[in-house]
Amino acid sequence: MKEFEKRLRREIDEIKIVDTHEHIEPEEERIKKKIDFFHWFSHYASSDLVSAGMPPEVLNECRNVNKPLEERWQKFAPYWECIRTTSYGKALMLAAKDLYGVNDINQKTYIKLSQKISGANKKGLYKSVLKDKAGIEISLHPQDVNYFNLLDRKFFVPVIYIDGLVGIWNRDNIRALEKGFEREIHSIESIIEIMESAIDRAKKEGAVGAKCGLAYTRILKFDEVESDIAETVFEKIAKGEQVDAKPLQDFLMHRMLEILVRCGMPLQIHTGIQEGNGNFIINSNPAHLTNLFFKYPVLRFDIFHAGYPYSSELAVLAKNFANVYADMCWMYVITPTVSKRVLHEWIDTIPNNKIFGFGGDYIFVEGAYAHSVFAREVIYQVLIEKYKHGYLGQKECIILARKLLRINAGEFFGIKD
Incomplete structure (x- = not known):
């Protein structure tokens, strides 16, 4: 038993991850900035600070690198x-x-x-943290x-945002397009012509x-919305009138999905917990x-964030629909405890080719590193528990680990070994 525990941990630690989701800023942009400890409060932990009672204006003061670090720490501590x-x-x-x-x-x-973070803010940081330490091959x-040109293809593969194409709320959104x-x-x-052009260009x-x-x-x-109803909403928005934009957005989403089907491009969808403070879960x-x-049975859907707190609903959807895949991105750093329960449940319920085991979902590389450590540990704990209970054999555990962290996402998105 002990020998297999060591072997499984070693196998998991050596997997080069295909990371389904990151927001990490380009290295060239980061190293131009004055960076200190409070750069780590760009998101996530910053939301917890506000939830704990920190006024948002104090949070902004803490992030201000032009103010004395000691002064900011006293407000933050x-x-x-x-x-x-x-x-x-x-x-x-x-x-x-x-x-x-x-x-x-x-x-x-x-x-x-803070001094160490500042001192490390130079060319080579991303290779050191993402590839050498986190073991993330590609994100x-x-x-x-x-803005695809901003992405360093040594680290990142682009996914096209569709929110600005579908989420038309007002005349400013039209002007932005x-x-x-x-x-x-x-x-x-x-x-629709812009959507088609954008997707074609993105794929190329x-x-x-x-x-x-x-x-x-x-x-x-x-x-599903009739075209004449959607057109009426569009005309009112174009005139600057206040109107419920949902019918227009619904119509555009269906047109977008038709385009994605024609292009053979899968869709990642944010579900569950929203980052920040205050939203309608x-x-x-x-x-x-x-x-x-x-x-859209031909369109493959990558459903994000374990749907948390609706993770069981997502398990049923992924079990029942051949085109629905379940993604653990962001999840381990929200709660390793629930992540462990979710993975146990998903392995029981979902075909194992349909579970994506990691997406860091961080703005800064240090967060992605920490998240990868959380993920490897939770996956190890789940697999070793299932092995000890006789649910999985040794070979199954090793294959599952590789599928969760690399193979499934690589095959789904066509990322070659």
């Missing part, structure tokens, strides 16, 4: 004590320890840690098609999928997407 026990906080402490040799984040260590990175694609929009047909430039994040701003229920239940799974 009381709230840090409240969030250091969350998974977001633990991820930062793990990064501090493993990457910078600082064993805790406290009054005695924050200056040293999928959502981006507007007009006109500016971004250098053409006038006079009708819904004009928008190496995009392996599309990404929808509209669960942050609306319900994920996309009804019920809007992001993956069950809202069921009509799309029925209507």
